[in-house]
Amino acid sequence: MRVPLSWLREYVDLPAGETGRAVQAKLISAGLEVETVERLGAGLTGPLVVGRVLAIEELTEFKKPIRYCQVDVGNAGGGTGEPQNIICGASNFAVGDKVVVILPGGELPGGFKIGARKTYGKVSEGMICSVRELGIGDDHDGILVLPPEYEPGTDAVELLELNDEVLDIAVNPDRGYALSLRGVARETAIAYGLPLRDPALLDVPAPNDYGYEVKVEDLRGCDRFTARVVTGVDPEARSPIWLQRRLQKAGMRPISLAVDVTNYVMLEIGQPLHAYDRARLDGPLGVRRAAPGEKLTTLDGVERTLHPEDLLITDNRGPIGLAGVMGGADTEIAEPEVRDHLLGSVAGTTEIVIEAAHFDPVAIARTSRR
Incomplete structure (x- = not known):
């Protein structure tokens, strides 16, 4: 996990002038394995x-x-x-x-x-x-x-926030919370004896008309699934520079506004999200296990033969994603004027369905390894 010091300071009021090396020492004392501290912008001078x-x-x-x-x-x-x-x-x-x-x-x-x-x-x-x-x-x-x-x-x-320090943390399996800025910030606040500004303490709206129908067949594999629709999306809009730079510092490549937002939330609070183009969905989202010999083409363009243990996201046509692992190519967010084999020429995504779910971690780990 790569943690920009400037981002960490948003959740914990570290002492003025506190260096990445000093934070590294505190977190190591707290039991986190901070391998390196990278200085960004070293050797850069203006104008x-x-x-x-x-x-x-x-x-x-x-x-x-x-x-x-x-x-x-x-x-x-x-x-x-x-x-x-x-x-x-x-x-x-x-x-x-x-x-x-x-x-x-x-x-x-x-x-x-x-x-x-x-x-x-x-x-x-x-x-x-x-x-x-x-x-x-x-x-x-x-x-x-x-x-x-x-x-x-x-x-x-x-x-461009070119001057920064980035902590590179090797996260052990028993410290999964440290795969998010929120988790590392909590450890930092405790180590320094300072208050934590928790980014997850938000008022969540009650269910409303912007929900999307979901049918979970395998409750053991998925005990919670929430979907919301975002309308009026400008397909030409791009992520602001500050968001792109945070993703880059954390080791992720900016792709598009919808994908960048889902990645940002995952990095910030540790909750993976997935975004679908609503126009490419056919009926309710479902969760079930794969049938023997079932196939799915994932976002990387690879056609995969599925295993009966694999947990799938589906719509009326069949599999559209590997739950918790990778989305399918047929429902990805469309860039403006992309040629799509299902819809023909599309003008870009204007309505998005966002998925937040909790899947059986053992099933997801096995699918990911396969």
Whole structure:
């Protein structure tokens, strides 16, 4: 379990200036196996800011695509407000996009110092950054393009929460609660003798018209199953940066708004969730064991032959997911304008069914191993 210190501080008021190493020592004394403390942003110095691409000139006389860009960085460019001219080899951004720019005098992780220099026959006054160059992921396919609402000159170090510490905890089988921020926060609060702000202490609405019909055939395999419908979803909406960064620090890849929210809740309070595209469901959700020889294509595109012990989520067509393990491909959240073999061309998910359930842990463990 990877626990960002900045996230942990939301639940426990740690002493000002308390380091990840100090928290590590406290948690080890409490019996948790904190293997490492990773310092994010080490070696990163500014100015690192949001920029807006004003113009792009394609330089075609070179062996690979090169672009000469004019970028508005607000007043960060020496306080003059003048656009910066920057050479860039990536092509996944356009005029008007918001990007992350490191200006001359800055330094990226790994000791990569930035200065104004002549390259490809032009003077480049900084660099437009990718995810990998910023040290926030392994994606090096192109430039990090930000949502449009951020103004040029905004401090990108603060926006992207680049400076942090992450505790890496090896969770033993008898400490399953430590697979959530809530569980680790509780241990931290006890270790420091401080109050805990429990993120699970919420007023839960009573059953209402936004429920979704559920039929559980195997009560031994599933003793509680709750489903809610979320309507009016904007299929174009993306997860906010703060949520994406928390998932990344915790070791998860942001995928889409619906999937990111379910992963975030699982990390925060330890309750796994699953989201279905309501338009792809046919009738009530059911829970039963697999029939001999029954098959299911899971989210990873693999057709799996099921075992009679496997606990399934079903609708009227048959299996749509392996309970507590992996969803099925036929009910996943649709991205805008995705071609679906059942529905044809779909515009993206606008109604979501969210599942929260408690399954027999032994059955889930056996299915997961298989």
